[in-house]
Amino acid sequence: MKALSLQSIGHLELVDLPKPRPAADQLLIRTAAATICTSDLNDIRENPFGIQLPVVMGHEAAGVVADVGKSVQGFKVDDRVATHPVHPCQKCEQCRAGRAHLCTNMGHFGLNMQGTFAEYYLVRADRARRLADSVDLATATLAEPVCVCLQALAQAKAAAGSNLLIIGDGPFSLIMARSAAGMGLSQVVLAGRHDFRLSRAGGATTLNLRNAPDPLSLLSSSSPAGGFDAVIATVGAIEAVQWGLELLRPKGRLVLFAAMPGQSPVDLFRVHVKELEIVGACNDEDRFDHAVRLLADEQLKLHELITHRLPWQQYEQAFSLAANRHDAALKVTLIWDNEAAR
Numbered sequence: 001m002k003a004l005s006l007q008s009i010g011h012l013e014l015v016d017l018p019k020p021r022p023a024a025d026q027l028l029i030r031t032a033a034a035t036i037c038t039s040d041l042n043d044i045r046e047n048p049f050g051i052q053l054p055v056v057m058g059h060e061a062a063g064v065v066a067d068v069g070k071s072v073q074g075f076k077v078d079d080r081v082a083t084h085p086v087h088p089c090q091k092c093e094q095c096r097a098g099r100a101h102l103c104t105n106m107g108h109f110g111l112n113m114q115g116t117f118a119e120y121y122l123v124r125a126d127r128a129r130r131l132a133d134s135v136d137l138a139t140a141t142l143a144e145p146v147c148v149c150l151q152a153l154a155q156a157k158a159a160a161g162s163n164l165l166i167i168g169d170g171p172f173s174l175i176m177a178r179s180a181a182g183m184g185l186s187q188v189v190l191a192g193r194h195d196f197r198l199s200r201a202g203g204a205t206t207l208n209l210r211n212a213p214d215p216l217s218l219l220s221s222s223s224p225a226g227g228f229d230a231v232i233a234t235v236g237a238i239e240a241v242q243w244g245l246e247l248l249r250p251k252g253r254l255v256l257f258a259a260m261p262g263q264s265p266v267d268l269f270r271v272h273v274k275e276l277e278i279v280g281a282c283n284d285e286d287r288f289d290h291a292v293r294l295l296a297d298e299q300l301k302l303h304e305l306i307t308h309r310l311p312w313q314q315y316e317q318a319f320s321l322a323a324n325r326h327d328a329a330l331k332v333t334l335i336w337d338n339e340a341a342r
Contacts, residue, residue, distance in 0.1 A: 001016070001017055001018070001019045001118055001119035001120050002014060002015075002016065002118065002119050002312070003015055003016075003017050003056045003114075003117060003118035003119070004056065004057055004058065004117035004118070004312075004315055005017075005054045005055065005056050005057070006043065006044060006047075006051070006053055006054060006055055006056075006057050007053060007054045008053060008054075009044070009045070009046065009047050010044060010045065012044055012057065012315075012319070014315070015054075017056070017118070019119075019120050020114070020120060020121070020122050021067070022067050022068065022069040022072075022122055023069055023122075024069045024070050024071040024072070025069050025071055025072060025124055025125055025126075026069045026072070026122045026123060026124055026125060027065050027067070027068055027069065027072060027075055027081070027122070027123050027124075027125050027128055028065070028066045028067035028068075028120055028121075028122060029061070029063040029064065029065060029066065029081065029083060029120065029121050029122070029123055029128075030063050030064045030065075030066040030119070030120055030337060031061055031063045031116060031118060031119055031120060031121060031336040031337060032062055032063040032064060032080075032137035032138070032335070032336060032337045033061065033062055033063070033137050033138040033140070033141050033309070033333050033334065033335050033336065033337075034058045034060060034061040034116040034117050034141060034312075034333065034334050034336060035060040035061070035138075035141040035142070035306065035331050035332065035333040035334070036058075036060075036318060036319060036322040036331070036332045036333070036334070037059065037060050037145070038170065038322075039059075040057055040058065040059070040110065041319070041322060041323050043057065043110065044057070044319075049111060051110075051111055051112075052112070055110060055111070055114065055115065056110065056114040056115040056116075056117060056118050056121075057110045057115045057117045058109065058110050058115035058116035058117030058118070059085035059108065059109035059110045059111075059115055059116055059144070060085070060116070060141045060142070060143075060144055060145060061083055061109075061116030061121065061141055062080075062081065062082045062083060062131070062137045062138075062140035062141050062143070063080075063081065063083075063121075063137060063336075063337065064078055064079065064080055064081070064137075064337070065077050065078060065079040065081060065128075066120060068125075069125065072125040074125070075125060075128065075130070079130050080130065080131045080137060080140075081128045081129060081130055081131060081140075082128070082129050082131055082135075082140040082141075082143035082292055082295070083116075083121075083123045083127055083128050083129075083143070083144075084123075084127040084128075084129075084143065084144050084147065084288050085108055085109035085110070085113075085115075085116075085127075085144055086101065086103075086106055086107075086108055086127070086144075086283050086284075087106060087107035087108065087113065087124050087127055088100035088101070088103035088106050089103050089104075089105040089106060089107075091105070092104045092105050099285070100285075100286075101151075101282070101283035101284055101285050101286075102282070102283070109121070117312075117315070117334065118336075119336055119337075127288075129143070129288060129289065129292045131292065131295070132295075132296045134296050135292075135295045135296050136303065138303070138306055138309055138333045138335065139295055139302060139303040139306065140292075140295060141306075141331075141333060142175070142295065142302055142305065142306070142331070143288065143291050143292055143295060144284075144291070145171065145172055145175055146175055146179070146287075146291035146294055146295065146302070147283075147284040147287045147288055147290075147291040148172070148257075148281070148282075148283060148284050149172055149175040149176045149179060150179065150284060150287040150290060150291060150294075151281050151282075151283065151284040151285060151287060152172075152176060152232050152234075152255055152257045152281040153176060153179060153180060153183070153232075154285070154287075155253075155255045155279050155280070155281040156229075156230035156231075156232055156253055156255045157229075157230060157253060158180055158183055158185060158230060159183070159184075159185075160183065160184030160185065161184065161185070161186050162185055162186065162229040162230065163185060163186050163187035163188070163189075163224050163228050163229050163230075164180055164185055164187070164188050164189070164228065164229065164230050164231070164232065165189045165191065165219070165222075165223075165228045165230070165231045165232070165244070165247060166180075166188070166189070166190045166191070166204075166231075166232045166234060167191050167192075167231065167232070167233050167234060167235060167240040167243065167244065168191075168192055168233065168234030168235040168240070168257075168258070169190060169191070169192020169193060169194055169197040169198050169201075169206075170192075170197070170234060170235070170330075171305050171330045171331050172234055172257065173190060173192065173201075173232075173234045174190075174197065174200050174201055174202075174305055174330070175302065175305065176232060176234070177190045177201045177202055177204040178201070178202040178204075178300050178301075178302070179294065179300065180204070181202045181203040181204065182297075182299065182300065186224075187205065187224060188203070188204040188205065189204060189205045189206075189207065189219075189222050189223075189228075190204040190205070190206050190207070191206070191207040191208075191209055191215075191218075191219060192206070192207075192208065192209065193208060193209055193210040193326075194208075194210075194326050194327055195208055196326075196327050196328060197326065197330065200304060200305065200330065202300075205222055207219065207222060215239075215243070216243055216246060216247075219243055219247055220246075220247065223247050226249045226250075227247055227248050227249030227250075227252060228247050228248055228249060228252060229248075229249060229252055229253070230248075230252060230253045230254075230255065231243075231244035231247060231248055231252070231253075231254050231255070232255040232257055232281075233254065233255065233256055233257060233258060234257045234258050235258050236258040236259050236260050236261060237260075238260060238264050238265065240258075241254065241256070241260065241264060241266060242266075242267065245266070245267055245270050245271065245276060246270070248274065248276055249274075250274045250275060250276075251274070251275050251276070251277075252274070252276055252277070253276070253277040253278075253279060254276065254277065254278045254279070255279055255280070255281050256278065256279070256280050256281065257281045266278075305330050305331050306330070306331045306332075306333050307328070307329050307330045307331060307332070308321055308329055308331075308332045308333065309333045309335055310332065310333070310334060310335065311334070311335050311338070312334040312335060312336050314334075315334055318332045318333075318334055319332075
């Protein structure tokens, strides 16, 4: 089979590999579509997680069951499925305590498991879900992004009547904004730097900070009296943390969705006197079924966030679009099987 393998930092290569065979608890998936994530771009550029190379890249994917492990039940050949890249070990202390998303020995596509930028890939059967007929397989690649966005909203304690600020205008920010719109919040504000992206925020109020002489003042202008109930920082910039702490009401909550590199100065006095909370959002707590249902939600129209669907042979163009064209691209998807992806 053809696959895209990261051979060394900055060197993604098209290679030929044997088609894998499923273990007893696995499904073999014929890849229909696989979408490029920002973390894929970071792994190629820097390998920040120290991945043992070479490895087949990719983790946001969907396809058709091509073979079924001998102990698997509930799936059959030709089932259309979304897959989740995170494979908890089911044995460690975190898994046993019901916190499998924080597993200390997890498998992950494109990190310590072969990824999804290939004609076929393996997934443990409990990390796959059948899809409604109305969901095309390119859209189904968004299942895991929707999962982690639902986790961020849960960590923000987003609820009817509350108000929320999302800092960042990437695809995950837009999924959060669209999902929050259906939760009965009194106000959702999305702040970013690209009009193209902000225009796809659904019903959220949008702010473009790119040319603002004082971004914090602009953000404050949309803040409710007393401050926001929650702020989600989806960009790895310390300014997002500082703005969030400034704009939260007392007892408010800052959610760190993006990793903050290096040492990050935080105004702990403000945290102290306002009794603020700072929490992380990483992976998701069993939100796969909810996410798959949202893929079929006609009001959310999540398919609109996939702006480019390119044949896998054009992978170099696809990765360039995803990395460099924030003014014209959101999610860029590689189509591996034209017939199945329809």
